[in-house]
Amino acid sequence: MIPLSWFLILSAALFSIGLFGVLSRKNAVAILLGIELMLNAVNINLVSFWRYGDVSQMAGQVFAIIVFAVAASEVAVGLALVISVYRRRNTVIADEIDLMKW
Amino acid sequence: MTAMQIFFLIVGLVILGSALMVVTTRNLIHAALWLIVTLFGVAVLFAILDASFLAVVQVVVYIGAIAILFIFAVMLTHKEMRDRGPQLNNSWWLNAIISLLTFGGLFWMLQSWNGFSKTAADFPSSFDAVGQLGKALISPDAFVLPFEVASVLLLAALVGAVYIAFNRK
Amino acid sequence: MTTETLIWLIPLPPILAFFLIVLFTNRNKALSHSVAIGAALLSWLGAMIVFVRAIGTPDLGKTPFASFANWIPTADTWLKIGVQIDPLGAVVLFFVAWTVLMIFIYSVGYHNYGQPAGDHDQPGLQPHGATDEHGHQVPSIEPMYSRFFAFISLFAFGMFTLVVSDNLLTLFAGWEIMGLCSYLLIGFWYAKESARNAAVKAFMTTRVGDVFMLLGIAFLYSATGSLSYRDIFQSQVLHTLATVSTPIFGLSAAGLIGLLLFIGTIGKSAQFPLHVWLPDAMEGPTPVSAMIHAATMVSAGVYMVIRMFPLISLDPKTMTVIAFIGTFTAIFSATIAVAQNDIKRVLAYSTISQLGFMIAALGVGAYVAAAFHLVTHAFFKALLFLGSGSVIHGMEHGVLHTGDHKVDPQNMFNMGGLRKLMPVTFWTFLIGGFALSGFPLLTAGFWSKDEIFSGAFSNGSFVVFVTLAVAAFLTAFYTMRQITLTFLGVPRTEEAKHAHETPWTMTLPLVVLAIFAIGYGWVGIPQDFLGLHLNPSWFHEFVGSTLAVMPAESPFSWIVFGTSLVVALGGLFFGWLAYRNVTAPEQDKLQIPLLKNKYYIDELYSFVLIKPAYWFAETFVYQWLDKGLIDGTLHLFGKAANSIGLVVRNYFDLPVINRFFGDGTAHATQWFGRNLRPIQSGRIQQYMLVSLIVLLAIAGLLYYLLVIV
Numbered sequence: 001m002i003p004l005s006w007f008l009i010l011s012a013a014l015f016s017i018g019l020f021g022v023l024s025r026k027n028a029v030a031i032l033l034g035i036e037l038m039l040n041a042v043n044i045n046l047v048s049f050w051r052y053g054d055v056s057q058m059a060g061q062v063f064a065i066i067v068f069a070v071a072a073s074e075v076a077v078g079l080a081l082v083i084s085v086y087r088r089r090n091t092v093i094a095d096e097i098d099l100m101k102w
Numbered sequence: 103m104t105a106m107q108i109f110f111l112i113v114g115l116v117i118l119g120s121a122l123m124v125v126t127t128r129n130l131i132h133a134a135l136w137l138i139v140t141l142f143g144v145a146v147l148f149a150i151l152d153a154s155f156l157a158v159v160q161v162v163v164y165i166g167a168i169a170i171l172f173i174f175a176v177m178l179t180h181k182e183m184r185d186r187g188p189q190l191n192n193s194w195w196l197n198a199i200i201s202l203l204t205f206g207g208l209f210w211m212l213q214s215w216n217g218f219s220k221t222a223a224d225f226p227s228s229f230d231a232v233g234q235l236g237k238a239l240i241s242p243d244a245f246v247l248p249f250e251v252a253s254v255l256l257l258a259a260l261v262g263a264v265y266i267a268f269n270r271k
Numbered sequence: 272m273t274t275e276t277l278i279w280l281i282p283l284p285p286i287l288a289f290f291l292i293v294l295f296t297n298r299n300k301a302l303s304h305s306v307a308i309g310a311a312l313l314s315w316l317g318a319m320i321v322f323v324r325a326i327g328t329p330d331l332g333k334t335p336f337a338s339f340a341n342w343i344p345t346a347d348t349w350l351k352i353g354v355q356i357d358p359l360g361a362v363v364l365f366f367v368a369w370t371v372l373m374i375f376i377y378s379v380g381y382h383n384y385g386q387p388a389g390d391h392d393q394p395g396l397q398p399h400g401a402t403d404e405h406g407h408q409v410p411s412i413e414p415m416y417s418r419f420f421a422f423i424s425l426f427a428f429g430m431f432t433l434v435v436s437d438n439l440l441t442l443f444a445g446w447e448i449m450g451l452c453s454y455l456l457i458g459f460w461y462a463k464e465s466a467r468n469a470a471v472k473a474f475m476t477t478r479v480g481d482v483f484m485l486l487g488i489a490f491l492y493s494a495t496g497s498l499s500y501r502d503i504f505q506s507q508v509l510h511t512l513a514t515v516s517t518p519i520f521g522l523s524a525a526g527l528i529g530l531l532l533f534i535g536t537i538g539k540s541a542q543f544p545l546h547v548w549l550p551d552a553m554e555g556p557t558p559v560s561a562m563i564h565a566a567t568m569v570s571a572g573v574y575m576v577i578r579m580f581p582l583i584s585l586d587p588k589t590m591t592v593i594a595f596i597g598t599f600t601a602i603f604s605a606t607i608a609v610a611q612n613d614i615k616r617v618l619a620y621s622t623i624s625q626l627g628f629m630i631a632a633l634g635v636g637a638y639v640a641a642a643f644h645l646v647t648h649a650f651f652k653a654l655l656f657l658g659s660g661s662v663i664h665g666m667e668h669g670v671l672h673t674g675d676h677k678v679d680p681q682n683m684f685n686m687g688g689l690r691k692l693m694p695v696t697f698w699t700f701l702i703g704g705f706a707l708s709g710f711p712l713l714t715a716g717f718w719s720k721d722e723i724f725s726g727a728f729s730n731g732s733f734v735v736f737v738t739l740a741v742a743a744f745l746t747a748f749y750t751m752r753q754i755t756l757t758f759l760g761v762p763r764t765e766e767a768k769h770a771h772e773t774p775w776t777m778t779l780p781l782v783v784l785a786i787f788a789i790g791y792g793w794v795g796i797p798q799d800f801l802g803l804h805l806n807p808s809w810f811h812e813f814v815g816s817t818l819a820v821m822p823a824e825s826p827f828s829w830i831v832f833g834t835s836l837v838v839a840l841g842g843l844f845f846g847w848l849a850y851r852n853v854t855a856p857e858q859d860k861l862q863i864p865l866l867k868n869k870y871y872i873d874e875l876y877s878f879v880l881i882k883p884a885y886w887f888a889e890t891f892v893y894q895w896l897d898k899g900l901i902d903g904t905l906h907l908f909g910k911a912a913n914s915i916g917l918v919v920r921n922y923f924d925l926p927v928i929n930r931f932f933g934d935g936t937a938h939a940t941q942w943f944g945r946n947l948r949p950i951q952s953g954r955i956q957q958y959m960l961v962s963l964i965v966l967l968a969i970a971g972l973l974y975y976l977l978v979i980v
Binding site for chain 2: 004013023025040050055056061076080081
Binding site: 022023097 | 959960
């Protein structure tokens with residue numbers, strides 16, 4: 001029915017869109033949004049490989065769950081950072097948060 | 103083209119379309135909301151893939167927690183909610199090219215793999231996917247360790263996030 | 272101890288004394304003179320023993336005391352050196368040993384041993400007197416006392432080496448050592464400019480002669496392959512040398528060698544034209560004048576000609592040259608001597624003249640006469656010089672007494688009447704003067720001069736005879752002039768009035784030498800003197816046996832005898848007559864400028880030889896060649912190196928190394944840094960973009976390398 005390739009192409013496209021978002025958005029929160037998209041693309045990949053491979057091997061799903069946990073913690077910490085930076089510097093534009101430079 | 107395939111295409115379009123909206127909308131609240139749509143589409147995709155547990159977890163965790171968290175963050179950085187000028191930075195065209203190249207590269211690499219076009223096998227009867235998942239998650243010779251470590255990771259993230267964002271007034 | 276060993280040992284004590292004094296006893300004056308006199312005494316003793324054995328040995332001429340050793344290996348044979356005492360060597364050794372010893376003893380007193388050190392005396396200047404405890408000025412001891420004894424010991428070594436050697440090489444070595452000591456001793460008071468100049472003049476002038484002598488020795492060696500007398504004087508060798516002819520003046524090899532060797536004698540024995548150094552050499556202390564320039568060193572020149580007589584006499588042309596030079600010198604310097612006012616100058620020119628006599632005798636073939644006059648002249652000339660030194664000392668007493676240092680103690684016109692004040696000096700000087708003049712029968716000079724006249728007369732060289740007779744007359748004349756002005760009459764100056772006799776260390780040698788001046792003549796009384804049939808002259812028999820063929824005694828001639836009497840007595844009488852009332856130079860009719868200024872020979876040499884040499888050295892070689900050419904070339908090198916350096920610096924070092932490499936790398940690094948720095952913009956999106964671009968690039972590269980290639 002649905003070939004694996006469709007899922008993979010979908011996840012690749014989602015990943016690329018997420019990448020574009022990470023690279024191009026000015027707002028730091030928007031960047032994190034892009035990261036979320038990328039992580040979702042990864043999840044899609046993992047689950048489709050689980051489904052289209054040996055179903056009894058739960059590693060695909062387990063990995064996807066782990067990815068969930070990681071994504072959640074990363075978003076939490078990332079947003080905490082953005083808020084902390086906002087409190088200090090009064091800005092959330094990524095280009096203006098550039099103290100760690102030469 | 104079977105019904106599943108059409109359904110899949112619709113879901114795919116929804117996902118990709120809303121993802122594009124996420125990355126291009128000026129208004130951040132809108133972007134967060136578009137993200138919710140995308141995540142919902144992904145949940146449907148999980149369901150198509152017979153990963154029912156994951157579909158539910160996706161909705162509960164991603165949409166119910168993470169997206170909400172995003173909205174909270176956007177509100178807390180309220181002043182900048184209203185966009186001044188374009189939302190994309192100066193090199194957005196280069197980024198677009200890079201993204202396209204990345205997509206092209208991924209596609210081409212996958213395409214040369216000979217398992218690219220295989221179809222799904224049927225579920226074996228009386229295959230309890232969720233039960234097997236549960237067993238896998240807590241079985242010592244399966245994935246209990248990553249599971250526990252993931253919970254530690256969440257704890258650490260929790261403590262860290264609280265500490266970082268703590269308002270010491 | 273065998274005689275040969277003893278002969279080897281004779282030159283040894285003086286050279287040891289030299290080293291001991293120089294290295295160890297320099298500070299201690301008494302020890303120094305003791306070492307020196309001890310050494311002279313030892314050599315004297317050795318010489319006397321050898322002499323006694325020599326005269327007791329029959330046929331010494333055929334079988335002399337000889338001992339030699341191989342020294343330098345040359346191809347298939349050895350150059351041998353060694354010692355030899357034949358009759359000639361024995362008599363020369365005799366007078367050398369005696370005069371050396373007497374002069375050493377004399378020097379102790381001459382340099383005022385026992386006197387206090389001077390008030391203002393400095394090494395290098397003559398002593399000027401000290402103040403004793405009574406406030407009187409007394410003579411002061413010579414500051415460089417030990418140095419003097421060291422030098423005369425070295426000199427004695429040189430002379431003894433020359434006398435005992437059996438080959439021309441060691442003879443030449445002794446010759447040169449004496450030349451060195453002559454330089455050192457004439458310039459003894461080196462702070463005085465005139466002394467320094469005189470020393471250099473002496474050395475240079477004798478050097479001119481020595482160069483030719485060395486040529487002669489070299490020629491002899493290359494012609495015969497040996498320098499030893501026994502090898503050269505073999506009749507075969509002599510014959511070969513006499514017959515081989517050379518392209519120079521048509522002389523035979525023997526003649527050329529003889530002429531070259533004789534030129535050495537012209538230098539060393541102060542014959543014309545190389546006589547100019549000897550009067551100036553009077554700058555040295557009087558013992559030096561006595562030893563070097565009367566008794567020994569200048570005699571060495573004559574001794575060498577006598578020794579080489581078998582070789583030199585082979586060519587008549589050489590003999591003529593020798594006779595001419597000897598005769599000319601004799602008359603030439605006698606004429607100069609009559610116009611000299613310095614007591615030592617008179618004696619200097621007298622020496623030159625008497626050496627001329629000896630040379631002339633050799634030139635006419637009077638071998639034994641020349642040797643005889645050599646010996647007697649050594650004794651009475653040494654006596655005269657030592658006596659003049661005594662006179663000068665006495666005059667210096669007077670100068671110190673009056674304190675007037677402008678008065679020259681050596682000027683005869685400042686003297687007078689010294690016979691009463693310095694009796695021993697007077698009588699010994701008188702004996703010496705009479706010996707020099709040839710006072711008949713009593714003095715040695717008469718016998719030896721008579722022999723020369725006989726030789727010249729019987730040889731048919733009338734020109735030589737007459738000229739020598741005139742010279743002998745002048746000799747007697749100026750000698751009497753000297754004695755009259757110095758000793759007779761009344762003292763003419765305050766200084767002369769206060770002169771007094773010198774100590775025994777100075778008068779004892781005078782007495783000893785006076786004894787020889789009288790007695791030595793009697794060993795050479797000719798066999799048929801005055802027509803009597805006496806024993807053959809011991810001296811003639813003994814010394815004559817040195818030659819392969821014993822020369823015949825000249826037959827007695829009344830003409831010769833009469834001439835001797837006339838010139839000697841006449842000269843003495845006229846000298847006394849002319850000068851007994853002269854008290855000032857203005858009254859002296861013979862103060863002719865030409866004679867007084869030595870015929871202006873020194874000025875001529877200065878103009879013709881010295882000034883061009885100076886010009887050559889100073890201007891040509893130094894300014895033009897050395898500074899201009901050589902230094903100029905070096906400066907050019909320097910400038911070239913400098914320019915190359917500048918070019919390298921400005922065209923390579925600065926632009927390439929400094930700017931391009933040095934500054935360039937700095938700029939490049941800075942440029943890279945400046946341009947790479949913006950990569951670290953702090954903007955995370957930029958970082959991600961860059962990493963993605965690189966990732967894609969590497970992916971592409973890997974694809975290219977792994978898939979396509």
